[in-house]
Amino acid sequence: MVKIRLTRLLEHCAKQQFTSKSVIQRRPFTSTQFPELSQFGDNISSHHDLHKYSITEPEKFWSILARSRLDWSQDFDVGMSCDMSAGQFSWFQGGKLNVSVNCVDRWAALDPERIALVWEKDEPGDTVKVTYAQLKTMVAKIANLLKQAGVEKGDVVGLYLPVSPIAVATMLATARIGAVHSVIFAGFSSDALATRLNDAKAKVVVTADEAVRGGKRIPLKKTVDTALENVDSVKNVFVMRRTGTDVNMVANRDTWLDDGLSGCTDDCAAVPVDSEDPLFLLYTSGSTGKPKGVSHSSAGYLLYAMVTMKHAFDYNQGELFGCVADIGWITGHSYVVYGPLGNGGTSLLFESTPTYPDPGRYWETVERLKINHFYGAPTALRLLIRYGDDYVTKYDRSSLRKLGSVGEPINIEAWQWFHDVIGEKRCDVVDTWWQTETGGIAISPRPSAPGAPLAPGKPQRPMFGMDPVLLDDKGKIVEGNKVDGALCLATPWPGIARTLFGDHDRFVNTYFSVYPGYYFTGDGAHRDENGDYQITGRMDDVINVTGHRLGTAEVEEVLTEHPLVAEAAVVGFPHPVKGEGVYAYVILKEMSEQVSEEKLREELRKIVKTKISGFAIPEHILFTPGLPKTRSGKIMRRILRKIAADKSDELGDISTLAEPDVVQIIINKHLHK
Ligand code: WT7
Numbered sequence: 001m002v003k004i005r006l007t008r009l010l011e012h013c014a015k016q017q018f019t020s021k022s023v024i025q026r027r028p029f030t031s032t033q034f035p036e037l038s039q040f041g042d043n044i045s046s047h048h049d050l051h052k053y054s055i056t057e058p059e060k061f062w063s064i065l066a067r068s069r070l071d072w073s074q075d076f077d078v079g080m081s082c083d084m085s086a087g088q089f090s091w092f093q094g095g096k097l098n099v100s101v102n103c104v105d106r107w108a109a110l111d112p113e114r115i116a117l118v119w120e121k122d123e124p125g126d127t128v129k130v131t132y133a134q135l136k137t138m139v140a141k142i143a144n145l146l147k148q149a150g151v152e153k154g155d156v157v158g159l160y161l162p163v164s165p166i167a168v169a170t171m172l173a174t175a176r177i178g179a180v181h182s183v184i185f186a187g188f189s190s191d192a193l194a195t196r197l198n199d200a201k202a203k204v205v206v207t208a209d210e211a212v213r214g215g216k217r218i219p220l221k222k223t224v225d226t227a228l229e230n231v232d233s234v235k236n237v238f239v240m241r242r243t244g245t246d247v248n249m250v251a252n253r254d255t256w257l258d259d260g261l262s263g264c265t266d267d268c269a270a271v272p273v274d275s276e277d278p279l280f281l282l283y284t285s286g287s288t289g290k291p292k293g294v295s296h297s298s299a300g301y302l303l304y305a306m307v308t309m310k311h312a313f314d315y316n317q318g319e320l321f322g323c324v325a326d327i328g329w330i331t332g333h334s335y336v337v338y339g340p341l342g343n344g345g346t347s348l349l350f351e352s353t354p355t356y357p358d359p360g361r362y363w364e365t366v367e368r369l370k371i372n373h374f375y376g377a378p379t380a381l382r383l384l385i386r387y388g389d390d391y392v393t394k395y396d397r398s399s400l401r402k403l404g405s406v407g408e409p410i411n412i413e414a415w416q417w418f419h420d421v422i423g424e425k426r427c428d429v430v431d432t433w434w435q436t437e438t439g440g441i442a443i444s445p446r447p448s449a450p451g452a453p454l455a456p457g458k459p460q461r462p463m464f465g466m467d468p469v470l471l472d473d474k475g476k477i478v479e480g481n482k483v484d485g486a487l488c489l490a491t492p493w494p495g496i497a498r499t500l501f502g503d504h505d506r507f508v509n510t511y512f513s514v515y516p517g518y519y520f521t522g523d524g525a526h527r528d529e530n531g532d533y534q535i536t537g538r539m540d541d542v543i544n545v546t547g548h549r550l551g552t553a554e555v556e557e558v559l560t561e562h563p564l565v566a567e568a569a570v571v572g573f574p575h576p577v578k579g580e581g582v583y584a585y586v587i588l589k590e591m592s593e594q595v596s597e598e599k600l601r602e603e604l605r606k607i608v609k610t611k612i613s614g615f616a617i618p619e620h621i622l623f624t625p626g627l628p629k630t631r632s633g634k635i636m637r638r639i640l641r642k643i644a645a646d647k648s649d650e651l652g653d654i655s656t657l658a659e660p661d662v663v664q665i666i667i668n669k670h671l672h673k
Contacts, residue, residue: 066303082492084519085512104341124364160205168349206238241256281293281295305333305342360394442493458533487520522542524537548615552582569637585666
């Protein structure tokens, strides 16, 4: 009987969209998944109903979850008070809580020996497990050390650290005392680090002697030293020993972390903070050269990270959640740290790379550690596909239950490989669309929704609380299916960023003024014949290189710092592995004719590496006598994008350009590059 029903279900799905054996694994929508179910009223019997409720009654929906899933020191009075056009959001006003208590203490009290973190170091098999009780001790000691260093509520602590239990404990330690962390990806250069520390006015930096990635050592402390030559606000630096190498220690500023911690007790009272007090800043790229310090709240952010992790991945305590992102990005914040720990789960900290010591690393780690949920980036999958299936199939992946993709559109080939080869057609693939600013997953299929079909290459369905709309260039809502538009979100949700640090005007202008009354994501999207969403790409001058967000203006600014460069225009172009590559068009000053082009290219690549990071280095640098500009002097990047994508036959009418002839020159140079 059961067998027949399952077969019918499978046939039904095959007809609808896509056959997935994983349909069998989907559990029905129950009160175990949603313990709050009875509080939503009598009419809710499916994910569809619950989603509808969440966007028609957002205040009720999120207040119920906030009370049932978070531990409060003081209950809140007002669930939600938001004004989209002013970029003002307040959730759970009047409530007080502490994020480290919610992520650590409550689980340590319940089950002290439960594993919170599994640190898979760069060398395969070099693994460290940290229980909730141990994590609680680490957090308290680091919090006491930060207090000794004068860190107070609201102060910013900069982290420049490898993925490690110390990094996680430091994030939670700042939360414990009501301070704010700003994690800076340890692949950023000293200049990029200094810019971010200065903007955040960080008081303390926590770093390591060196990082280790793919068998190579990266001198973090040295980079911090160089950065701090241009930063006045930082008074103390704590240095974690990762490799034990000798590093320069500046008197009265630098302390070895373990020396500092040896003088600290493991008891540190948690400071209850207001729901809306900031938990962290995270810098990300925008369409100008200046990175934005995206500021997230305490209660709303934590709740949103927890709820989205649980329901996008159908996560249960006791499972090992393997998000391989770096903690320097929002994915690391929400799905390595706050989502998993807020849910009392067990989280993987992956220090290595997909290809070290060989391209089987992810799957060897899956087998050895019995990872249940694997969450990674399409760019890594595209890279690994090239090495063939043997690196996958020689390892046992039967522990895997759900597979997640994040950071950029996943092409059908990569999706199919993820689903068929990695997941043996057994595991749902969830393509999760979201942004640093949304705090957590915004559009993604929820695998626990019974019978809901999966469509390769599409994040498909809005998460709870998410009400996506497509708008045309006149700002009107595009109705119906099989349509395109600017992707906006119409209903406020608790995880939305609260401001850009020190620049609320930029926050309002970037996200809330383009389409008044809506949050504008910066992405374009297509709604297909089934009502599923597919992301078509950024609509602004932001590109996505190996899953890293990069403003083309940032690269342009750095290139023009070279004394021989007069002007630069940077665009993205489709790249088979990286998603997008960086393509730079550069106009040189006249005097530069004596210098070889190759030498100049080398110098320009180096500048980008030292001023930003390795991932931002242009793949192509094309020297040109001019750029396509409108008569008012605006560079027509649309034309440059087409040429870079080998689509110069699709340029359309260029007769309105100030100097149309320059286009043919650029095309010829591109073809002969
Ligand atoms: C931008 C946000 C999401 C956390 C990591 C990146 C692109 C992200 C997807 C996806 C298509 C995606 C968008 C978005 N993006 N996920 N599943 N499908 N595009 O966060 O650095 O803030 O970048 O990444 O363009 O706007 P981020």
